[in-house]
Amino acid sequence: MHISLRAGEKIYINGAVLCADRKVSLELLNDATFLLEAHVMKVENATTPLRQLYFIVQIMLMNPTDSAVARAMFEQSMRSLVEIADDQALLAGLRAVRGHVEDGRVFEGLRSIRSLFSIEAGIMSGDSAASPTQAA
Structure with missing residues (x-):
């Protein structure tokens, strides 16, 4: 699964909070529980x-x-x-x-x-x- 984040945007993955310091694309290679900041x-x-x-x-x-x-x-x-x-x-x-x-x-x-x-x-x-x- 591909996820694109803008600078300063957060994503919550398996209980961890990640914050992008610049525009970034992530690829999740296994099953992970995640929530984008916009849905929090x-x-x-x-x-x-x-x-x-x-x-x-x-x-x-x-x-x-x-x-x-x-x-x-x-x-x-x-x-x-x-x-x-x-x-x-x-x-x-x-x-x-x-x-x-x-x-x-x-x-x-x-x-x-x-x-x-x-x-x-x-x-x-x-x-x-x-x-x-x-x-x-």
Whole structure:
């Protein structure tokens, strides 16, 4: 896998943080868990239930050797979200997230959570047409 970084850009690989001092291309030759800086959520931005879930899963990805506490937080957060959610698209998305995380595909879990942000925003604003399945 080829990854291009700009000067000053960070990448998180298997728990390590790398910062490029100039434009650089990297080639990962084996399986590695990585997250580009653009996909990293800061704690102050974890302001909604789904964003908090994203932050928890992000911790699992960034620190794979010490994720027991994050996994327990993930399970608790998932239970809470499923209990209060009544939007079918959101529930389906949460099932996909759980499946990805349980299968060890944590990055796919993050991607699935990001795809649910617009549904959550619609629910929080009271917009019932926010769900893509309802809009069709």
